[in-house]
Amino acid sequence: MTDLGELYQQVILDHNRNPRNFRTVPGANRHAEGYNPLCGDRISLDVRVEDGVIQDVGFQGSGCAISKAAASLMTAAVHGKTTAEANELFRAFHAMLTGGPNAPGKLAAFAGVRAFPARVKCANLSWHALRAALEKIGEPVTTESPSD
Amino acid sequence: MTDLGELYQQVILDHNRNPRNFRTVPGANRHAEGYNPLCGDRISLDVRVEDGVIQDVGFQGSGCAISKAAASLMTAAVHGKTTAEANELFRAFHAMLTGGPNAPGKLAAFAGVRAFPARVKCANLSWHALRAALEKIGEPVTTESPSD
Amino acid sequence: MLDTVSVRADFPILAREENGKRLVYLDNAATSQKPRKVLDAIQHYYHFHNANVHRGAYTLAVEATEAYEAGRTAVAGFVNAWAREAVVFTRGTTESINLVASSWGRTNVQPGDRVVVTAMDHHSNIVPWQILCQEKGATLRMVEITEDGRIDLSDFGRALESKPKIVAFPYVSNSLGTVNPVAQLTRLAHAAGAVAVVDGAQAAPHLRVDVQAIDCDFFAFSGHKMLAPMGSGALIAKPALLEAMPPYHGGGEMIERVWDDHATWNKIPHKFEGGTPNVEAAVGLGAAIAYLEQLGMDRVAEHESALARVAIERLTQIESVTIYGPRDHRAGVVPFTYGDIHPHDLATILDRDGVCIRAGHHCTQPLMRRLGVAATARASFYIYNDVDDIDALVSALRKAGELFGVPA
Amino acid sequence: MLDTVSVRADFPILAREENGKRLVYLDNAATSQKPRKVLDAIQHYYHFHNANVHRGAYTLAVEATEAYEAGRTAVAGFVNAWAREAVVFTRGTTESINLVASSWGRTNVQPGDRVVVTAMDHHSNIVPWQILCQEKGATLRMVEITEDGRIDLSDFGRALESKPKIVAFPYVSNSLGTVNPVAQLTRLAHAAGAVAVVDGAQAAPHLRVDVQAIDCDFFAFSGHKMLAPMGSGALIAKPALLEAMPPYHGGGEMIERVWDDHATWNKIPHKFEGGTPNVEAAVGLGAAIAYLEQLGMDRVAEHESALARVAIERLTQIESVTIYGPRDHRAGVVPFTYGDIHPHDLATILDRDGVCIRAGHHCTQPLMRRLGVAATARASFYIYNDVDDIDALVSALRKAGELFGVPA
């Protein structure tokens, strides 16, 4: 069970059970929907950006432990960051999942997902929603397309 | 080439080259069309029946040597016969092609077709057309359906 | 029960390990594994008889045609079809149902008409009817299910009051395991003047099907769920209906004559088999049917119900497990949830122990909404599964419970 | 020329005898034989990785999904598609064209519109358009061919004057061997405001295809004609067109969300792949492409043209033989007649010497009418054929001539 332990690290199990920022954001000026139709994971993301800084961020939705914890940890990680810094974190997270070095801080907890290719899309979904929200892309995002 | 010789017997080659009764029939009161869509063999059959006797019969169309010779020999065989006798010949011919004893007279020339399952439908087409004509079935006949 | 030791020996993939563990394949409702006899039949076909069918005058083509049509004969016998020409080969259930919606549906459904499906139908038996209804200005009516996961017969009756043109329902639900009373539903549909379309995807592999006894108008199934290769399947339909229907795919094989601006059609079933037929699929389906008939479909059904009973019994002993579907009249499909562990997490955790189950909506989103869940986990059995597989399932589940701190 | 000795060794069926003779398979335009590598890839898939794709969270399902999508990547590279998602898997050419007619056609063709095809098209590229035109009250216009069997470019130009919505034509004619100037035809079609549909059934197996260079909108081909299993094939389409088109088959895989009365669609290409995908077909197609690319498509094309040249030269020496199709720009398809011997009789006689040729209308009845024949005989070559096969063909033909008393 070592590798399962690496996937379901305590921090992930904790954020799954008690997701942070699991709420709508009053005065949100960015929004995105994420949906993986085949597996059913769903996220609705609110962001309030002022002067290039993420002043508040929250999410709602349903999904597996990986997707819920990823969304929770993401909101914690980008809260108070500039959009440029958030984009940098997106890149670092994405790089980690595709074989690169660990992402900073608690995000490193998701390094274990690499060994579970079927679950990468779960860890990714909220991050792609974030990018869509920041870039004001109206379309719902998905991380399920095999071309991704 | 022995078996090819059995398929393409002289009588068949002869009737292919010089088909008998290759014509329309004046005053025909029975008619049928035969068509095998996959291979393209086609026959148009005219019959004049009076008092239960086939007074005249002729065919037109295009097809391979087997189908043309079969039609030609059929017209020769049923000319002057009663419809009951013609039906009897149909049954004998059909039985021969499906493994039964040889049909009477020159029709026995088609016994070799048995060894060529793909060509049975060619030998059969005119006979099925005859039956359709005698039974006044309006639909074109085919012998290509694999359920046949 | 079947002699699973000898059955398992026929399935090469079951000798494979998954993550260092014996492969415990419990996703049979999604697709089945293939026995050596089926794979050998396919190889044999390509090694000795491969050719395009129906149009060839050479030996190889005759052999290929015979192999193809022998597959049709086997299917006709397997489901007790009205005739050989009642069997139209398709890629599978989805294509079969789309064929009916496109050909019979487009011809017969008018604006204002009704089409009835059930809330337990698979997307493949819902979406084609939605598309048809949207195109024609008809209305789709979804029959509700009971608390315990059966078709609500009084709602079914109410739905029939509107005199629908088409009534579609599954023989066996892939998300609940329910075995529906298809002969009765067909009788009611006919009494209301509708044609009955039976989605047999989960029935043909698992129980003895008799379309004449059901008296349905259309019956669809997939070969890949019943030991046959992917890309195999059929639509079985009453010949008189097929005769009257326009063709589906235009192309080779299905024509009688082609003129510059129009064409006439070949006889049934060929009218519906445009393009080069998949001979491999017919050969593989024939071999799969031979394999199943040697076991005996009654014994197959019995084996799977027995496994389902054992699985339900064991799973019920785990405190936080909820099982979906009816107590009786169920096939070897066992859907469940385990506390608040998401089914995808369950599937990942079980996979580490070599146990393959499905997690998700199982292509039945309208049903999931009614069950009030986003997803369930599902174990589904076939002829090679045995009680050891259930043990493996249960012990892997207990590990998941530990990891997530859910009461066992 | 290819090293046919080593190529032949890869094809198990070529070791078989037909009627006591070496099998001389010259019906490759109908379907190709399969090399061991393709059959092994299929076996390997079923022995180790078989599962339903896209929806599984277990290892086997991940592997199956990867295998399936790797097949897509292979196809995209093989025809130089715009993107991976430009590749929609289908059963073959016929289904691909029907998909376009049904989805793009039904959406875009209005009463009074025109659709253009050519008189050398296969029924699969005629009948779907006839059906579409009949349904929509549009008109089908058939472009004539020249004396020597090429598309009549001035008639093509005239047909375009009516501003058709769709122009469909074959890359390579299966009945004449003509290689058409598809990039030029596409340019002309676009200039007239039409979409260009290329029937690539006889091109993909035999020459290097570059859909971006052609710039066509839709390109259809069949796997079974290019070493891959039956039931494999694809439609390649410009992604923007696919995005805008309604789906084809409703069912699993192709949906985003399903509500009781309507549904939303998955991304392309999945939107067009309703139902359980045929993973075997994708795996087999990938293996076939790998095999062909190792030989090199340019060398494949060269090999076949060389064989066609030799065959035409030898056949021309038989006095009563007539060869159809153009002198230049032709692929490895050689249609002919021999005196007044009916092609079916030829096929039967040749078969006794192990030589498999096709006889008939080759699913091109409008062309046959223009050629003024009911049927032709056709020899068509592939990578395993060589000059010995042509010798066998010619000597068997001479026997037929003797039997029927036709001047040799």
Ligand SMILES: Cc1ncc(COP(=O)(O)O)c(C=O)c1O
């Ligand atoms: C030019 C052409 N188009 C279309 C087809 C149809 O292909 P399929 O039968 O594989 O769908 C064929 C072959 O039969 C062909 O040669």
Ligand SMILES: Cc1ncc(COP(=O)(O)O)c(C=O)c1O
């Ligand atoms: C009940 C039911 N109907 C339809 C289908 C669709 O079958 P296929 O994907 O083989 O077309 C399935 C399986 O996926 C099913 O379980």
